[in-house]
Amino acid sequence: MNRSARSYDESDVRIRPGKGTRPRTKTRPAHDDAQTAMVVAVDRGRWGCVIDDDPDHRVTAMRARELGRTPVVVGDRVGVVGDLSGRPDTLARIVRVDERSTVLRRTADDTDPYERIVVANADQLLIVTALADPPPRTGFVERALAAAYAGGLTPILCLTKSDLADPSGFAAHFADLELPVLVAGRDDPLDDLRAALDGHLTALIGHSGVGKSTLVNRLIPDADRAVGRVSGIGKGRHTSTQSVALALKPGTDARPAAAGSGPAGPTSWVVDTPGIRSFGLAHVTPEEIVDAFGDLRAAIGDCPRGCTHLGPPADPECALDRLTGSSHRRAMAVRELLNAIGAGPEVIEAVSYGDVPD
CATH class of the missing domain: 2.40.50.140 (Nucleic acid-binding proteins)
Structure with a gap:
């Protein structure tokens, strides 16, 4: 048999390297120009x-x-x-x-270990509650307050549908917490609300059907947020299905700007979030809520180890009981808040955040 006169060696063999042998580096671009x-x-x-x-x-x-x-x-x-x-x-x-300055979180319920981040870096939380149709629920407001205190946001209570009920009775539930309360019914001017939002990134939350999207449309007419009606059984219908940040520019209210209101200021932002029916707080601890109040934060330094700040009989030596005056009233209001959220969420039905019902 004739064979080629050429001799072969290892240099004639081509070996294709496998994926595992290709050189890799952990160096990532710095993106200094981002x-x-x-x-x-x-x-x-x-x-x-x-x-x-x-x-x-x-x-x-x-x-x-x-x-x-x-x-x-x-x-x-x-x-x-x-x-x-x-x-x-x-x-x-x-x-x-970037690192977040504040975080508004929720869980599906109080036993769910998975935290859902609703909004990052908001410095205010506007809790929108209708005074009627659907009826107001203190339990939801209490849970929203707890989430705000734990996340580092300043809460504001905004009451809508004031043409259907007097706001003073519901607002009185939260007087000792020094919670700012604004009334923004259909026929109410929004001057105070606009002043509270000016210069801030504010997250809006509320039960479905409380008029949150209507309020946003009044503040930002070109936002065109969908508006729905309350169902015949007193439950709201979800009209916003995605969170979105909207620019709030001075003078964009549907009502004409007041004469002599001054030059336009910096752009503010409001985050419209989907209507919700449950607000789990599995991630919130009593200390995070108490820490939101400077006088109470200083007082609990004298509490015994393991104190839950709920008072007797669970915590007979809680330092909050030794406070006086307005601090004592505030401490008792916070204690009511802790007891309320410990009792479980007040819900209409278990619907995940942003889900749209049939």
């Missing part, structure tokens, strides 16, 4: 972001692979790179999520 942005909307793996808080400079972004499954929610401050023109069909990348 622009700062705020997340204003989330929808199916895409994030709407505004550059430098400018509502007119909005881009759509995806989450960079190096972030993995890092949660990115409305209100987050992020770093974005790529095409930042904001033109149609362009896509930027979120490469960094």
Whole structure:
């Protein structure tokens, strides 16, 4: 048999390297050129972001692979790179999520260990409650207050549908907590509410059907938030299904601006969230609620170890009982709040946050 005269050696053998032998590096790009942005909307793996808080400079972004499954929610401050023109069909990348100053969290119920972040970096929580149709529920407000105190947000109670009931009785439940109360019924001017929102990032929460979207549309007429009616059995219908941050510019109320109100100020933001029917607080501890009040925070330093601050008979030596005057009244109001949330959520029915009923 004839064979080629050429001799072969190992250099003639080509070996294709497997995936496991390819050199890899843990070095990731620094993205020093990333622009700062705020997340204003989330929808199916895409994030709407505004550059430098400018509502007119909005881009759509995806989450960079190096972030993995890092949660990115409305209100987050992020770093974005790529095409930042904001033109149609362009896509930027979120490469960094900055540390959050505050977090509004909830769980499905009080036994659920999984925390859902509703809004990041909001400094205020506007708790919207109707005075009638559907009837107001102190339990929901108490739970919203607990979430605000634990998350570092300043709570404000906003009462709607004041044409159907007197707001003073319901507001009196929270007088000792020094909770700001604003009335924003259909025929009420919104001057005080606008002043409270000015210069802030404010999250709005409320039961379905309390008029939250109607309120947003009055504040921001071009927001065009869907408005629904309360069902015949006293339950609200979900009309907002996604959280979204909306720019609140001075003078954008449907009513004309007051004469001599002064020049336009900086843009403020309101975050409209889906209507909810349950508010789990599995993540909240009594200390986080008490810590929201400076005088009470100082007092519980004298409590015995393991004190739950609920008072006798569970905590016969709780230091809150030794307070006097307004501090004592506030301590007792906080104790009522702790007992109320410990009793379990006050719900109409178990519906997940943002779910739309049949």
